[in-house]
Amino acid sequence: MSTSSQLLSRRSFGRLAAGVAGAAGTGALSACTTGGGRPSADTPLRIMAINHVWSQAVRRRTKEFEERMGRRVSMTLLTADQLASSYNVKLNASGTDVDVMMVRALQEQLLFTHNGWLTDLxxxxxxxxxxxxxxxxxxxxxxxxxxxxxxxxxxxTERPALYYRKDLVEDHGGPPPTLEQLMATAQELTDKRKGFYGFVGRGQRSGAVSQWSSVEEAARTDGLSAFGAFRRIALPLAAPGTATASLVAFVFSWNNFMFALIFADDRTQTVPVTLFNFISYAGTDWGGLMAAATLITVPVVLAAVLGQKYLVAGLTSGATKG
Structure with missing residues (x-):
């Protein structure tokens, strides 16, 4: 993409990264591929990163970096969603306004490598x-x-941490050494009627991004097959989010009016469009219209009632229960 990475000496590039590489891990800085030529001193080195404490540490060192390389540095910090959208637009359009970018090695790097967007360092x-x-x-x-x-x-790097109460695990053979024993102990300790739970996890929206790469790997280490890890670990973790997304998708599809009105014919009309049959030039059958409107809400209400446990879990996945 950009030509700026050719100007980076090993020493200056190394010291920029070393200034923020306290722990090393899943968040990484990568240079975009070069397109030939050499940028001028007035051309800024453009860095895009997630607004993270380590990214802010990099920003505080940019003045030192500018002095060493003799070139201005422009750093943009965005939220994870904003950064992903920006990458999607800029990189797919072969943009040339990104020189160094923060990527998640376990999620984005493989795709970026396949598309030839990263420089060999x-x-x-x-x-x-x-x-x-x-x-x-x-x-x-x-x-x-x-x-x-x-x-x-x-x-x-960000790693999950497991805390346990000594007074509880002592009666169950001590801290569980495997995920299977952790699940068994948690189930034995759980008493929902008293509001007591054997295991409490924390997540925020796409928690699977950080959880699966470590928890599923741990499950494989404990002897589960790839399918077993998916069925017993990944699938239960995804259940609340999947149920919530399915219910929302069902509600939007069931209530869809505009697309069905434009593209559907008489044989494939959705229920909201069919309600128009109660309205004619002669007048409006208000009784039939209200009765039909009441009936079409029943499937949505039933779906919400049956899936309320997963719906609440999915919508409050960022909360802490205890």
Missing amino acids: SDRVAQDEDFAWPDFQKAPRDASVSGGKVLSVPVV
Whole structure:
């Protein structure tokens, strides 16, 4: 994409990343592919990243970086959703206004690699002694490699933490060493009538992004097959969100009027469009119209009642229960 990555020396690039690489992990900085030529000193180095504490640490070091490389740095911080949308528009349109971008190695890097959007940084990280590439943890280093090439440098890792009450687990053989025993202990401790739950998890909207990559991997380590991990781990985690999305999709489809009115014929009309049959030049059959309107709400109400447990769980997935 951009030409700016050619101007980055190994030392200056390494010190930019090293200034923020306290833990190394799933969040990574990557340079876009080059298009030839050499940018002028007035051309800004454009960085896009998630508005994260480590990204803010990078921003605080940009002045030092500008002095070392003799080039102005422009850094844009966005929310995760905004950044994903921006990447989707800019990169698919072959834009040239992104030089360095923050990517999630476990989610986005494979796609970006397949599309040829990332620059090979292997020689830069391996040959710069000050950067100390071997000092990073092995797992984040491996996640930064695609097709035998280092395509990103780790910035931050986020790992799930499990806390347990000693007074509770002592009566159940101590801390559960496997996910199966964790599930069994949690089920045994749970008493919904008293509002007591053996396991409490925290998530925010797309929690599976951070949960599945670690929890599913742990399940595979415990001996589950790929299908077993999907059925017993991933599927239950996705159940509240899937149920919520399904119910919302059903409501919108069931109540759809405009598209059905324009594109459907007499044989494929939706119920809201059929209600128009009660309205004619002679007048409006208000009794029949109200009766039909009441009847078409029944499936929606039944779906909401039957799926309310998953609906509430999906809508409050960012809350803490205890």
